Amino acid sequence: MPKINVYLPDDLAETVRALNVPVSAICQRALEQSARRVAAIRATDPADLSALDGARATDRFRGALRLAVGRATGEVGTSDLLHGLLSEGDNLALRVLPTLDVDVAALRRAVPERPGATGGSSWSAEAASALELAVVEALGLGHNYVGCEHLLLGLVVEPDGGGGRALREAGADVRSVRRAVTAALSGYEQLRANTPATDQDAALAAVTGLVRRELAPLVERISRLEQRG
Structure with a gap:
């Protein structure tokens, strides 16, 4: 064997x-x-997202994939997935990245629109792996859906594609992203449970502060280790 x-x-x-x-x-x-x-x-044909029905993909996740497919010509790669994630609008991944001091604007410049793109007709091996890893991350976190935050994790974990490489070079390492996503989700659920429906946007905006406070001890420990080295 x-x-x-x-x-x-x-x-x-x-x-x-x-x-x-x-x-x-x-x-x-x-x-x-x-x-x-x-x-x-x-x-699966990238243009047909009905295959995601069984995965309980969120609307934002589907929207990110549509943008990724639209940017590609031929194979849809991980750089296309990152573009879709960053261009979708206001998903949780976009709220998590700034808490890790990742320059989202610089990432967008790294994966801009492609004028004349004809749309993707297949998934690259790296993109398929990133999507699978997104599902694995969702399951590992105990979630019964797949969202943009899980796609972010899938891209960071996938070792070979350009999308994950760009994220890691920008400072989005696996452990920090996973911890930030967990903190953001738990903070948002707590705020949503105690916030009137009319103030849901304010509750979501407050998540960034909660995540920063959750990550502060980790940042301090890393700084101390760097000073010792």
């Missing part, structure tokens, strides 16, 4: 060893499911 190496963060590797988790069996099952989803994505 062929062997595939799986690399884990140090803390997760220690936990797996301590609990004696059956890594091979779990990885085989997870990879089997992911392989099926990636194959299904690759076989």
Whole structure:
């Protein structure tokens, strides 16, 4: 049976060893499911988003994908997905990125509109992987839907595409983005539960401050480590 190496963060590797988790069996099952989803994505016409119905994709997520498809010519790549995410309007990903001191305007300049684009006719391997990783991130966070925040995570985690590379170079690393998304969602749910419906926009705007406060201890620890180094 062929062997595939799986690399884990140090803390997760220690936990797996301590609990004696059956890594091979779990990885085989997870990879089997992911392989099926990636194959299904690759076989889907990008112009037909009905395949997302079973994933409970949000309207904003669908809107981002439509913009991505419209920017592409031939294959829809991860740079197209990033463009769609940044151009969609007012999704949670766009509120999370500034809390990580990511220059959203600079990212938009890195993936501008493409005049004369004819629309994507297929997904690139990297884009299909990013979409699958978005689903995996949603499941890992215990969510029963896939939104733009999950697409952001999928792009950051995907190692080879230009979209993820641009995000990481801008300062959006996996751990910080995941923590920021979690903080934003929990903060928004708390605010929404205690805010009249007429003030929902104000509640959403307040999420940025909550996320910054949640991330402050992490930023301080990183600064101390850098000073020691």
